[in-house]
Amino acid sequence: MIRGIYAIVILDLKRAWLDRARLVAGLAQPLLYLFVLGAGLGASSQQGAVEYKKYIFPGVLGLSLLFSAAFAAIVIVFDRQIGFFKAVLVSPLPRYAIAYGKITSGAIQAFVQGVIVLPFAPLAGISMSFGSLIQLILSMFIASLTFSALGVAVASRFKSATVFPIVSNAILMPMFFLSGALYPLKNAPHWMQVATHFDPVAYAVDLMRGSILGVFYFPPALSITVLVLFVSTVSWSAVSVFKRGEDDSSLGATQFNWRR
Amino acid sequence: MANDNSLTDDLLAVHVNGLTKNYGQTQALKGIDLSIKKGELFALLGPNGAGKTTLFSILATLRSPSAGFATVLGKDVVKDRDAVRQSMGIVFQEPAIEKRLTGRDNLELMGLFYGLSISKSKVRATELITSLGLEEGADRPAERLSGGQRRKLELARALVTDPGILFLDEATLGLDVDARRAFWGHIKGLTESGRTVFFTTHYMEEAEVADRIALIDAGNIVALDTPRALKSRLGGGVIRLSTEDDVKAKAWLIEHGYTTESHSKELMLIHPDPASVVPELMRNLNVKVQRVEVHEPSLEDVFITLTGRKLAGETPAGEGRGKGGKWS
Ligand SMILES: Nc1ncnc2c1ncn2[C@@H]1O[C@H](COP(=O)(O)OP(=O)(O)OP(=O)(O)O)[C@@H](O)[C@H]1O
Numbered sequence: 001m002i003r004g005i006y007a008i009v010i011l012d013l014k015r016a017w018l019d020r021a022r023l024v025a026g027l028a029q030p031l032l033y034l035f036v037l038g039a040g041l042g043a044s045s046q047q048g049a050v051e052y053k054k055y056i057f058p059g060v061l062g063l064s065l066l067f068s069a070a071f072a073a074i075v076i077v078f079d080r081q082i083g084f085f086k087a088v089l090v091s092p093l094p095r096y097a098i099a100y101g102k103i104t105s106g107a108i109q110a111f112v113q114g115v116i117v118l119p120f121a122p123l124a125g126i127s128m129s130f131g132s133l134i135q136l137i138l139s140m141f142i143a144s145l146t147f148s149a150l151g152v153a154v155a156s157r158f159k160s161a162t163v164f165p166i167v168s169n170a171i172l173m174p175m176f177f178l179s180g181a182l183y184p185l186k187n188a189p190h191w192m193q194v195a196t197h198f199d200p201v202a203y204a205v206d207l208m209r210g211s212i213l214g215v216f217y218f219p220p221a222l223s224i225t226v227l228v229l230f231v232s233t234v235s236w237s238a239v240s241v242f243k244r245g246e247d248d249s250s251l252g253a254t255q256f257n258w259r260r
Numbered sequence: 261m262a263n264d265n266s267l268t269d270d271l272l273a274v275h276v277n278g279l280t281k282n283y284g285q286t287q288a289l290k291g292i293d294l295s296i297k298k299g300e301l302f303a304l305l306g307p308n309g310a311g312k313t314t315l316f317s318i319l320a321t322l323r324s325p326s327a328g329f330a331t332v333l334g335k336d337v338v339k340d341r342d343a344v345r346q347s348m349g350i351v352f353q354e355p356a357i358e359k360r361l362t363g364r365d366n367l368e369l370m371g372l373f374y375g376l377s378i379s380k381s382k383v384r385a386t387e388l389i390t391s392l393g394l395e396e397g398a399d400r401p402a403e404r405l406s407g408g409q410r411r412k413l414e415l416a417r418a419l420v421t422d423p424g425i426l427f428l429d430e431a432t433l434g435l436d437v438d439a440r441r442a443f444w445g446h447i448k449g450l451t452e453s454g455r456t457v458f459f460t461t462h463y464m465e466e467a468e469v470a471d472r473i474a475l476i477d478a479g480n481i482v483a484l485d486t487p488r489a490l491k492s493r494l495g496g497g498v499i500r501l502s503t504e505d506d507v508k509a510k511a512w513l514i515e516h517g518y519t520t521e522s523h524s525k526e527l528m529l530i531h532p533d534p535a536s537v538v539p540e541l542m543r544n545l546n547v548k549v550q551r552v553e554v555h556e557p558s559l560e561d562v563f564i565t566l567t568g569r570k571l572a573g574e575t576p577a578g579e580g581r582g583k584g585g586k587w588s
């Protein structure tokens with residue numbers, strides 16, 4: 001089982017390494033938000049451009065983690081079409097190992113992408129003590145796991161990758177905008193502050209922001225509890241999708257489904 | 261009775277009883293009975309859509325039967341699925357290697373999926389690469405291998421856990437004659453070391469390497485025997501005629517006491533001594549004969565006499581069947 005998870009992770013990372021150009025391309029979006037949106041919006045905010053960039057840096061980090069985790073997860077949809085996974089599915093490897101392996105590999109890929117964004121922190125005017133850097137890295141780790149579990153749970157339910165833009169617009173963007181990544185939650189309208197409580201991205205971004213700026217919106221202990229609970233329920237739900245494919249009558253066909 | 265079963269179970273690699281499979285309205289298998297001995301090289305031969313992949317998939321635990329039961333190496337394919345999976349190797353009709361990774365990576369990963377340790381799966385991958393003669397190319401992305409090398413790699417992948425039984429679904433699809441011969445050479449070697457091999461094909465030449473062949477058509481096994489016995493069922497030789505008026509010729513033949521194969525669209529008769537009868541036919545037939553062909557009965561002829569239909573793809577090399585074998 002551990003070997004199975006390890007094998008899935010190695011498989012995914014080997015493939016991701018072939019696509020390593022994506023790591024560089026993946027920088028475009030966060031840097032655009034940070035330096036263009038940051039500069040533009042910051043200039044008109046009361047805090048001023050420098051403070052604003054500092055403020056949104058953890059949000060942009062979250063964006064980068066969120067989207068790279070989603071991208072890693074979308075590979076599941078393609079995997080369904082490659083024969084190799086048929087061979088994996090007829091091995092005695094338990095299905096939950098595949099789900100956990102996918103979540104782990106997605107988290108690693110997201111985390112690596114985040115680490116690549118990190119060196120831009122000084123450009124956003126951020127200076128951190130070693131302690132808060134460690135805190136930030138731990139928060140990034142939790143955030144990566146959260147987003148990857150979410151991505152795998154969602155992607156495993158889709159048969160075609162063409163839905164990705166729809167999912168991205170209907171799930172990821174709202175979660176990102178609601179999270180307070182780009183504006184302080186305490187000034188947001190009441191309904192938004194309520195909605196935010198149901199948005200895992202908000203807790204993850206807040207943990208990272210707190211690590212950098214030292215000011216939390218949610219108590220960190222609450223954030224960690226919520227995220228841990230979220231990761232476990234969502235992983236469990238992903239596992240159940242993979243398990244439903246146990247008696248997969250379409251496995252013999254050219255295309256097959258995780259679920260029937 | 262129960263005792264009988266358990267006794268023979270030791271010798272049987274596959275035991276299938278009253279197996280049916282429905283896909284909605286389609287009845288893909290209509291009650292299959294089958295026993296395969298351990299160490300046997302067994303072919304399932306039939307045209308496209310006959311139900312080969314369906315039977316294969318049920319035996320290999322990929323689909324569940326609608327009724328009936330099947331055991332593989334004494335284990336029920338439904339109730340004991342994981343045990344069956346642990347003891348079988350499988351080559352699919354479509355490619356099942358990650359083409360962007362090297363052959364070695366593919367084999368090592370598969371070892372891990374089957375629960376080998378990291379070092380064991382490395383050793384096993386090297387062993388297989390050597391024994392299948394894949395040294396050249398094993399460290400290249402699999403997409404840059406030749407068709408024959410890829411199929412060998414598929415075989416290597418199926419052999420990672422040294423399975424007692426191997427299932428192959430049209431395993432040589434798209435290979436040229438030499439590559440096919442080499443492939444079946446390896447398979448022969450495997451059965452000699454006591455493994456059972458079950459393979460499906462719609463190439464009759466390929467089926468002839470088997471110890472026994474089951475002919476399958478429209479979900480039924482229509483014959484099951486050794487290649488030689490199947491062909492000798494027809495006795496003598498096959499005469500094919502093409503005339504200016506086949507209908508008239510057929511009527512004449514029947515009138516004069518010949519039995520034509522009623523199933524066959526062309527004029528085909530089976531005769532114990534074709535050499536003596538052909539000159540007489542040519543002389544007496546009341547329509548002009550354009551072409552006459554006499555040959556030893558082939559599996560194709562056996563199939564036609566049994567079902568009236570041809571097996572597809574008699575010429576394996578060089579034809580594009582436009583399905584399954586595509587790589588990308
Ligand atoms: N998933 C499915 N859903 C519905 N019908 C199916 C499915 N798979 C196969 N069939 C039907 O069942 C029958 C047997 O199909 P099967 O794939 O077993 O044939 P085959 O002998 O392997 O053919 P081929 O030589 O083309 O691979 C066919 O009529 C086919 O259309």
Ligand SMILES: [Mg+2]
Binds near residue numbers: 312313314
């Ligand atoms: Mg088939």
